[in-house]
Amino acid sequence: DAKTTQPTSMDCAEGRAANLPCNHSTISGNEYVYWYRQIHSQGPQYIIHGLKNNETNEMASLIITEDRKSSTLILPHATLRDTAVYYCIVEGTSYDKVIFGPGTSLSVIP
Amino acid sequence: NAGVTQTPKFRVLKTGQSMTLLCAQDMNHEYMYWYRQDPGMGLRLIHYSVGEGTTAKGEVPDGYNVSRLKKQNFLLGLESAAPSQTSVYFCASSYSLAQAYNEQFFGPGTRLTVL
Numbered sequence: 001d002a003k004t005t006q007p008t009s010m011d012c013a014e015g016r017a018a019n020l021p022c023n024h025s026t027i028s029g030n031e032y033v034y035w036y037r038q039i040h041s042q043g044p045q046y047i048i049h050g051l052k053n054n055e056t057n058e059m060a061s062l063i064i065t066e067d068r069k070s071s072t073l074i075l076p077h078a079t080l081r082d083t084a085v086y087y088c089i090v091e092g093t094s095y096d097k098v099i100f101g102p103g104t105s106l107s108v109i110p
Numbered sequence: 111n112a113g114v115t116q117t118p119k120f121r122v123l124k125t126g127q128s129m130t131l132l133c134a135q136d137m138n139h140e141y142m143y144w145y146r147q148d149p150g151m152g153l154r155l156i157h158y159s160v161g162e163g164t165t166a167k168g169e170v171p172d173g174y175n176v177s178r179l180k181k182q183n184f185l186l187g188l189e190s191a192a193p194s195q196t197s198v199y200f201c202a203s204s205y206s207l208a209q210a211y212n213e214q215f216f217g218p219g220t221r222l223t224v225l
């Protein structure tokens with residue numbers, strides 16, 4: 001299964017769009033990209049996932065590059081409650097290798 | 111609909127003691143997972159189950175055992191606790207193994223300290 005790399009931390013002004021990048025250059029054709037976030041020390045929460053096409057739901061948008069080697073999670077209007085650690089994972093058929101790396105710590109600043 | 115619940119929320123053990131962590135889900139999910147999270151790190155998969163009566167090893171299975179006797183419950187056991195097992199343990203469940211529908215629902219976590 002593909003591994004992912006994300007920046008360690010990012011800041012975003014309240015009300016602005018937060019763009020969180022993820023590199024997954026070794027992704028294979030049947031692997032999905034999933035995004036989760038973890039607020040404080042709570043259990044992670046699912047945000048969105050995609051295969052090839054861009055996806056949007058009530059929480060966020062997911063932009064996947066045409067070569068699928070990277071993606072960007074977009075929170076269109078960040079609020080203070082969006083301060084969390086965001087995890088990008090690639091999910092294939094080997095669930096013993098599902099990896100939640102360190103993620104990106106997003107701080108939304110008033 | 112309680113989702114995924116974990117028991118207990120906190121526990122302190124002495125080295126060598128045993129304990130069982132209970133995870134329960136009321137969403138009729140087939141798949142269940144146990145993760146551990148150490149300070150400043152992501153989650154690592156310990157064991158998982160693709161259905162009642164089945165279990166499989168994840169990334170870090172040593173020192174743990176699991177059982178899935180009922181579809182709604184997934185138990186994680188520590189037979190002889192060690193300080194290296196001090197961590198926060200998260201349980202999760204998902205509806206389907208199909209990748210397009212494998213959104214995982216997480217419990218609130220169990221904070222375990224081994225002295």
